[in-house]
Amino acid sequence: MVKQIRRRVYPIEENCMGCRLCEVACAVEHSKTKDPISAFLEEGNPFSLTVVEMAGPVSFSLACRHCDEPYCVEACISGALRVEDDGRVLVYEEVCVACGMCVVSCPWGAIRFREVDGVKKAAKCDLCPGREVPACVAACPNRALIFDTALGPGLELVEEEEIIEG
Amino acid sequence: MRYVIAGNSVAAVSAIDAIRRRDQDGEIYVISPEPRTAYCRPLITYKLAGQVPPERLPYRQEGYYRAKGVNLIYGKSLEGLEPEKGRVALTGGERLEYDRLLLAMGAVPFMPPIEGLDGPGVYPFTTMEHLELVEAALRDWREVVVVGAGMIGIKAAEALHLRGLRVTVVELLDRILPIVLDGTSSVWAQREMEKHGMGYILGDSVVAIERDRKGNVQGVSLKSGTRVPAQGVIVAVGVRPNVGPLSSSPLQINKGVVVDDCMETNIEGVYAAGDIVEAYDLILGAKRPIQVWPLAFRQGLIAGANMAGGRRRYVGGFPINAVGFFGFKVASAGLSTVEPDMEESIEVLRFVDEERGIFRKVVLGNNKVMGFLILNDISRAGIYTGLIWSRMDVAGFKEYLVDEVSVPESCRPIVSGTEPWSFDTMKTHRRFGWALFPLSYRKQFTAMPSRIEEICAFDSEVYTL
Structure with a gap:
């Protein structure tokens, strides 16, 4: 069985205070200048790929789970969403036709539309290429986000599933 | 081991992926009726509108088939099945032996x-060939x-409208997108079409296509007696499973090829996936063909895994659709056409705000989400889809499902074009999400990013509030 490298950001909701620094860090990391001041004031289009969910006392930062067998990749009619060899699920914006199938399929609600130069495209967590640890994890002041890079069992998990007879 | 896959679209591609994950050495033959690699079928309308260049149509990158070690047989299709000899007949009388066969021939336009x-002048619109003709x-x-x-x-x-043609849509039923929209929402969609100058005729059908002496289309006459001038006609009244070539075989065929939980047909070693099958519908609880892209992918994956010796179960499916025209977006899944007073056992939650263009509808049966319909702002619609997959009891947070929930200033998300010190409000965005779900659910899913429907299947008792 092919072993898969797992790279995922897990939220720990007991630690999350709902400060939303991860959203700011994500928006800055994915801006053109990667500078907080100009990202918010000059570019005028800060867009966070993670969303802090809140309901009463509960809060946690929810971004793409980078599933083993992602619903979004299944649903993508243009082949713009792909599972990379390192387990990341990425959207290739130049291929995306903004049909919305991934948005409707992702049970996490982790894919959103982002307007790039007047054209709407699907946007999702890319685990910050070029960074060792994603920006949201690095920014979290309370260790409510952890980055897991373990060599996971990957597909073996689903493989063990037994068929229910009858 | 020799795998033969009849058909070459999304189900075939996902089956190839699944086979190669488990079996690196087996021979794979793909019978491709069209002389090209797998391409994104739904994109042909985008290509016609000029929104997608032709090089973006292939579904996988160049060299995909070579990398997977697949033998492609172009321009031939499966003509017959000889299961007792373990072989299939191809166009031209050629025979091909198989150890495992996947029927993924899709559907043909009705x-x-x-x-x-x-x-000439009358075309269906489902394949690249049709696109070229048009x-x-x-x-x-x-x-x-x-x-x-x-x-x-x-x-x-x-x-066609974007290409500068005068288009008239003729629909037999009383609304456009009849399998997705309900009464109210179809009025919105019709208004959108009117706004862009697209003509439509509802509740009428075409009885005859008028041609001149040379055979060129001059117009169509409708049942009501109206005559619509036209030089071309596109027929898009649905598709039927492509079971024609299999009719003389001992396969169990109802509307489509009947498959079991493992996507295997009644003949051992013969599997089926995609638009051709009649598989389990998770919501209706019966087998029926559901012809949507994501399910074809899923079924191909399950079939491929089982063909290569794995043991995977297909839990079922339901239609998932997202369609947009002129920027008007429609997202739906499951039962979406149900009207509020249609059935007693079904509860319909709706939030409609015409001024802001908000339309959200969630259909509940026995406190479980059975379908939804959202217009315009479709962000986070997937969470509803997840609720359908998981069959979660939503009684605890029913009131939040569609209604606007006012959130404190500090909870509002970052949106574009605002000063950093006052994050703009986008109330609808955070109206509903995972934070509202019971703890046991949240734990389960954050810890194990597997498939929701597989985790939750059949043991909802464990995960109640």
Whole structure:
């Protein structure tokens, strides 16, 4: 069985205070200048790929789970969403036709539309290429986000599933 | 081990992936009726509208088949099945032996009995071949009639409209997108079409296509007696499983090829996936063909895994659709056409705000989400889809499902074009999400990013509030 490298950001909701620094860090990391001041004031289009969910006392930062067998990749009619060899699920914006199938399929609600130069495209967590640890994890002041890079069992998990007879 | 896959679209590609994950050495033969690699079928309308260049149509990158070690047989299709000899007949009488066979021939467009249908100028619109025919004919067309206001019909009509043609959509039922929209929402969609100058005729059907002496289309006449001038006709009244070549075989065929939980047919070693099958519908609890892209992918994956010796179960599926025309977006899944007072056992939650263009509808049966319909702002619609997959009891947070929930200033998300010290409000965005779900659910899913429907299947007792 092919072993898969797992790279995922897990939220720990007991630690999350709902400060939303991860959203700011994500928006800055994915801006053109990667500078907080100009990202918010000059570019005028800060867009966070993670969303802090809140309901009463509960809060946690929810971004793409980078599933083993992602619903979004299944649903993508243009082949713009792909599972990379390192387990990341990425959207290739130049291929995306903004049909919305991934948005409707992702049970996490982790894919959103982002307007790039007047054209709407699907946007999702890319685990910050070029960074060792994603920006949201690095920014979290309370260790409510952890980055897991373990060599996971990957597909073996689903493989063990037994068929229910009858 | 020799795997033979009949058909070459999304189900075939996902099956190839699944086979190669488990079996690196087996031979794979793909019988491709079309002389090209797998491409994104739904994108042909985008291509017609000029929104997608031709090089973006292939579904996988160049060299995919070579990398997977697949033998492609172009231009031939499966003509017959000889299971007792373990082989299939191809076009031209050629025979191909198999150890495992996957039937993924998809569906063929249904052509209704209309007078004068045969001949040039009348095309269905499901494959690249149809696209080429239409593009070649486009020069001579000024007015087009699209028969059928389903997904393909609407997208084709939009594309032709964008190419500068006068388009009239004729639909037999009383609303456009009849399998997705309900009464109220279809009025919105019709308004959108009117705004862009696209004509439509509802509750009427085409009885005859008028041709001149040379055979060129001059117009269509409708049942009501109206005559619509047109030089071209697109027929998009639905598709039927492509079971024609299999009719003489001992396969169990109902509307489509009947498969079990493992996507295997009644003949051992013969599997089926995609638009051709009649698989389990998670919501209706019965087997029926559901012809949507994501399910074809899923079924191909399950079939491929089982063909290569794995043991995977297909839990079922339901239609998932997202369609947009002129920026008007429609997202739906499961039962979406149900009207509030249609059935007693079904509860319909709705939030409609015409001024802001918000339309959200969630259909509940026995406190479980059975379907939804959202117009315009479709962000986070997937969470509803997840609720359908998981069959979660939503009684605890029913009131939040569709209604606007006012959130404190500090909870509002970052949106574009605002000063950093006052994050703009986008109330609808955070109205509903995972934070509202019971703790046991949240734990389960954050810890194990597997498939929701597989985790939750059949043991909802464990995960109640």
